[in-house]
Amino acid sequence: DAGVTQSPTHLIKTRGQHVTLRCSPISGHKSVSWYQQVLGQGPQFIFQYYEKEERGRGNFPDRFSARQFPNYSSELNVNALLLGDSALYLCASSLSPNYGYTFGSGTRLTVV
Amino acid sequence: AQSVTQLDSQVPVFEEAPVELRCNYSSSVSVYLFWYVQYPNQGLQLLLKYLSGSTLVESINGFEAEFNKSQTSFHLRKPSVHISDTAEYFCAVSDTNAGNMLTFGGGTRLMVKP
Numbered sequence: 001d002a003g004v005t006q007s008p009t010h011l012i013k014t015r016g017q018h019v020t021l022r023c024s025p026i027s028g029h030k031s032v033s034w035y036q037q038v039l040g041q042g043p044q045f046i047f048q049y050y051e052k053e054e055r056g057r058g059n060f061p062d063r064f065s066a067r068q069f070p071n072y073s074s075e076l077n078v079n080a081l082l083l084g085d086s087a088l089y090l091c092a093s094s095l096s097p098n099y100g101y102t103f104g105s106g107t108r109l110t111v112v
Numbered sequence: 113a114q115s116v117t118q119l120d121s122q123v124p125v126f127e128e129a130p131v132e133l134r135c136n137y138s139s140s141v142s143v144y145l146f147w148y149v150q151y152p153n154q155g156l157q158l159l160l161k162y163l164s165g166s167t168l169v170e171s172i173n174g175f176e177a178e179f180n181k182s183q184t185s186f187h188l189r190k191p192s193v194h195i196s197d198t199a200e201y202f203c204a205v206s207d208t209n210a211g212n213m214l215t216f217g218g219g220t221r222l223m224v225k226p
Contacts, residue, residue, distance in 0.1 A: 004155075033213065033214075035214075035216075040219075041218055041219070042116075042202050042204075042216030042217050042218050042219050043156070043202070043214070043216050044216070045213050045214060045215070048213055056213045058213075090155055090156065092156075100146070100158060100161055101158075101214070102158070103148075103155040103156040103157070103158075104155050105154055105155040106154075106155045
């Protein structure tokens with residue numbers, strides 16, 4: 001079975017631009033969460049979606065948004081990119097919010 | 113709200129020696145506890161988890177962790193490490209009622225030397 005897949009794997013953007021990151025959960029998983037991992041730090045929670053509804057939001061500015069589609073895949077959007085948005089963005093999926101999460105390999109975003 | 117403290121940012125150890133990676137957490141509610149491992153340029157892999165029941169949990173590759181509620185700790189141990197265990201290890205907690213949104217510690221880099 002395929003694990004959690006994220007695309008693209010690497011991305012370079014310029015300050016002020018917009019970026020969309022994509023995540024396909026494990027088949028049958030209905031919950032998706034997004035985390036930001038800045039180099040040298042632990043991951044920070046951004047969003048959680050379950051059954052296409054937002055179930056949780058971390059302490060991130062409104063420039064960050066996400067959505068979950070009917071097939072349970074998800075997108076994370078970041079507007080007006082800042083240098084500080086450079087990080088590894090991790091997607092994780094689960095059968096439901098109360099089960100353990102499986103993480104993808106992440107998208108490495110570099111803002112220049 | 114929860115917080116997680118991993119007391120050591122780096123732990124150097126020789127191959128075949130024992131190791132303990134320390135994790136303490138703070139929470140006003142019941143929590144689930146996790147250890148994840150991250151190899152270079154990769155995502156996170158679940159190593160082991162405590163949800164309920166026995167306070168000692170084990171992984172398939174020889175790691176174990178013990179939940180100590182009174183000391184709010186969940187230290188990770190392995191009696192004999194291998195070069196291949198070199199990686200970043202993250203301790204994480206989630207509120208049992210908060211849908212498994214994870215709060216991570218800052219990580220501990222385990223460096224196994226020959």
